[in-house]
Amino acid sequence: MAKKNRLFLRLLLAITLGVLLIPPWAGFTGEFHTGDSLVCYDCHTMHFSETQGFSSSDPYGTGTPIAFPLTTGPNPYLLRQPQNGICLSCHDGQASAPDVMGANANASPTGGRQAGAVNKVALGSPYETWKGHTVYSTDIPPGYNPSLIGLSDWYTGTTFGLKCIHCHEFHGSPLPYRNLGASALGPTAASFQPSYVINTANDTTKDVWINIASPYTSGSGNAATFNPYYATANIFFNRIDGTIGSLKTSNKIGSFCATCHANFHGGPGNSPIGGSPGNGNLEGFLRHPAAQTTIGASGAAGYGGHSSLTRFVANSTKVKVNTTNHVTYADASPFCLTCHKAHGNQNPFGLIFLSRNATAFDPGPEGPEQGGWDATQPHTTAEGYRNLCGQCHSQGN
Amino acid sequence: MKGKTWLSIIALAAGGTLALVLILASGGTAGQYHVGGLDTLICYDCHTIHFSQQHKWDSGDPLTANTPQLDGNWLGTTGPNEFLLKAPANQLCLSCHNGTDYAPDVFGPNANPTTPANGREAGALNDQALGTPYETWKGHTLGSTAVPPGYAPGLLSYPDWYTGTTGDGLECTHCHLQHGDAAKYRNLGPRSFPGGTAPSYVIGSANDNTKDVWINIPSPYTAGTGNSATFAPYYSTANIFFNRTDGTAGLKYSNRLSLQCAACHANFHGGPGDANIGGNPGNGTLEGFLRHPVAQVVIGAAGAAGYGGHSSLTRFVANTTKVKVASDNSGTTGTNGTFVDAVPFCLSCHKGHGNQNPFSLIFLSRNATSVDEQGGWDATQAHTTAEGYRNLCGQCHSQGN
Numbered sequence: 001m002a003k004k005n006r007l008f009l010r011l012l013l014a015i016t017l018g019v020l021l022i023p024p025w026a027g028f029t030g031e032f033h034t035g036d037s038l039v040c041y042d043c044h045t046m047h048f049s050e051t052q053g054f055s056s057s058d059p060y061g062t063g064t065p066i067a068f069p070l071t072t073g074p075n076p077y078l079l080r081q082p083q084n085g086i087c088l089s090c091h092d093g094q095a096s097a098p099d100v101m102g103a104n105a106n107a108s109p110t111g112g113r114q115a116g117a118v119n120k121v122a123l124g125s126p127y128e129t130w131k132g133h134t135v136y137s138t139d140i141p142p143g144y145n146p147s148l149i150g151l152s153d154w155y156t157g158t159t160f161g162l163k164c165i166h167c168h169e170f171h172g173s174p175l176p177y178r179n180l181g182a183s184a185l186g187p188t189a190a191s192f193q194p195s196y197v198i199n200t201a202n203d204t205t206k207d208v209w210i211n212i213a214s215p216y217t218s219g220s221g222n223a224a225t226f227n228p229y230y231a232t233a234n235i236f237f238n239r240i241d242g243t244i245g246s247l248k249t250s251n252k253i254g255s256f257c258a259t260c261h262a263n264f265h266g267g268p269g270n271s272p273i274g275g276s277p278g279n280g281n282l283e284g285f286l287r288h289p290a291a292q293t294t295i296g297a298s299g300a301a302g303y304g305g306h307s308s309l310t311r312f313v314a315n316s317t318k319v320k321v322n323t324t325n326h327v328t329y330a331d332a333s334p335f336c337l338t339c340h341k342a343h344g345n346q347n348p349f350g351l352i353f354l355s356r357n358a359t360a361f362d363p364g365p366e367g368p369e370q371g372g373w374d375a376t377q378p379h380t381t382a383e384g385y386r387n388l389c390g391q392c393h394s395q396g397n
Numbered sequence: 398m399k400g401k402t403w404l405s406i407i408a409l410a411a412g413g414t415l416a417l418v419l420i421l422a423s424g425g426t427a428g429q430y431h432v433g434g435l436d437t438l439i440c441y442d443c444h445t446i447h448f449s450q451q452h453k454w455d456s457g458d459p460l461t462a463n464t465p466q467l468d469g470n471w472l473g474t475t476g477p478n479e480f481l482l483k484a485p486a487n488q489l490c491l492s493c494h495n496g497t498d499y500a501p502d503v504f505g506p507n508a509n510p511t512t513p514a515n516g517r518e519a520g521a522l523n524d525q526a527l528g529t530p531y532e533t534w535k536g537h538t539l540g541s542t543a544v545p546p547g548y549a550p551g552l553l554s555y556p557d558w559y560t561g562t563t564g565d566g567l568e569c570t571h572c573h574l575q576h577g578d579a580a581k582y583r584n585l586g587p588r589s590f591p592g593g594t595a596p597s598y599v600i601g602s603a604n605d606n607t608k609d610v611w612i613n614i615p616s617p618y619t620a621g622t623g624n625s626a627t628f629a630p631y632y633s634t635a636n637i638f639f640n641r642t643d644g645t646a647g648l649k650y651s652n653r654l655s656l657q658c659a660a661c662h663a664n665f666h667g668g669p670g671d672a673n674i675g676g677n678p679g680n681g682t683l684e685g686f687l688r689h690p691v692a693q694v695v696i697g698a699a700g701a702a703g704y705g706g707h708s709s710l711t712r713f714v715a716n717t718t719k720v721k722v723a724s725d726n727s728g729t730t731g732t733n734g735t736f737v738d739a740v741p742f743c744l745s746c747h748k749g750h751g752n753q754n755p756f757s758l759i760f761l762s763r764n765a766t767s768v769d770e771q772g773g774w775d776a777t778q779a780h781t782t783a784e785g786y787r788n789l790c791g792q793c794h795s796q797g798n
Binding site: 033034038039040041046047048049051073074075076077078171172 | 684685686687689783786787
């Protein structure tokens, strides 16, 4: 045991030194919003004035034109455009940054964008507002119950509308996946920020595994480079059980989503979920569990026969689950992103209508973001919903 | 008795006059060369009554020089000029203040033999012809007829005073008093400004917080030596510090230098609650700035004094190389104080004349290995505009740094 401890300590020291040796200018962990990539003047303007300069589009003479001249303002926080607008000025319809709004202006990543697409009222079909997160919406988030996860009433979107920064840290942080974790969460944000690893080898101590070659260099401005970083085909979620507030979690992504949708999160025994051991198995779920419920498992680990791990493992096209083994899926637990695209897609509620044996996809580059169809079935909402449930459940399938 | 009293009065008057002459002759009170007595700037250094001079003032020798000479023995090639100037206005100023070894060089590269420590506090002007690295968008451009960015004199209750959009464009005298004023830092004006708006200054190893500017050099300072080894300290970035002298003149200010700048750039000046700046107390802290405040907002302070967390005084104080701020707590050296009341203002981020950076910004790293008019870099970073901008913001802000 002493020898194991020494080995562990040596390993820990080596890891620490390794981290310290990573050059600070290397875009640590690949996030563009932090480090030496995104610069203050990309989003902020001190005086809301750019009448002088090298040129109106390249006032700093850097050779990199500012593509978005000042129009509406001055704005709070010295932003070049109102909030959401400043984010979407890069992240919608631009070839140089991942497109997160509606149709993808770039070539589609393999399997589509892992997070799908947000929408807004003006966007319309096929990205209606009820198919995902709607920026500017003043609706209260469905299932909003922050006390369940130990938060006070933090959400301000019912007054100011849903903003990108309600979910993402705009100044970036090298540690959380996709800069998740709103500043509005204050000092508690760290509890809701999923970690990640970029490598062809997984690290099950991290919430998210981005299965691409390391190192990944952000800021290339080239979809061919950044697409793999956002591709559904390359993103996997590990199972890391824990508790956040009064709710169980199997991945901090779930904890993060619960900051707005707490009533829909948790595991067996949590009040919004239900499910208490009875007759040796979990009984009485009130809502679909989103943590610590192994597919097909009996006893306290699962729901005894109401789902089937054999079925899930046999799927040639699988939805995402929380697991420490992405081959056997022996401990696979469903969570929010099992069924929903985080931003949204073209399906109701951002649901992923993925057949167990998908060979056909919706038209357009975003097709795989909606899921996929087998060769014979009609492409209807009903069939799609059945497909999704049928990933794990044989009932009615 | 009456006769003796009268004689005493005459004697006192004469003595006083002599003393005054001696004082003026000893170097221009408060160090200003443009004002003063017998051995500083004289009328004929800049003016010619008839734009004709065949002989020198002190001899019958022919006049040959067309650039400034001792005792006024020169005449420009272009003229006659308005205001009886020996050369067109800007050209006249630059005939001394550009490319000579006897007067501070304010235009483009510094030709003075002795360079001020950390560069010229005001940096350098430019014009259309100068070119790289002093392009026109990197500072004040003499001769430019552009409307000053942010020009809104009504915010200060000034009339529409600026005349540089026509004719000869921006002139030195739009900012400086050509005939000098001993009480005004760098002869800042101009005449059309209301009284009481010019920044005051003190020269000495001890600060005077009642003055806007502290020139931290031994007193007395003798102007007019014509020797850059003597005058470089008077203009060096390393020796100039700015006190906090809060007030309101239409807009809030924390140093009267801001009022000078605001005369042309009012939209960019002011403090919390001024309409063009924004920032009103909410939830106990200032919220909603529309433009960066340049007055009466303490770095890192919470509550009505600051912006609660958006900047950090701890960070700023820890900087080994700091930008200038308006503070009454800059310490005994100007850099070793607590800065507990430090407020950013225009010269925190910009050189007064300009430099080689976009918009004359001062790209100064928190831990620069050396400092010049452009700022300074730490030992490892790439010397790019992006890094420089991040350096500047990073003086007070940790976000993105």
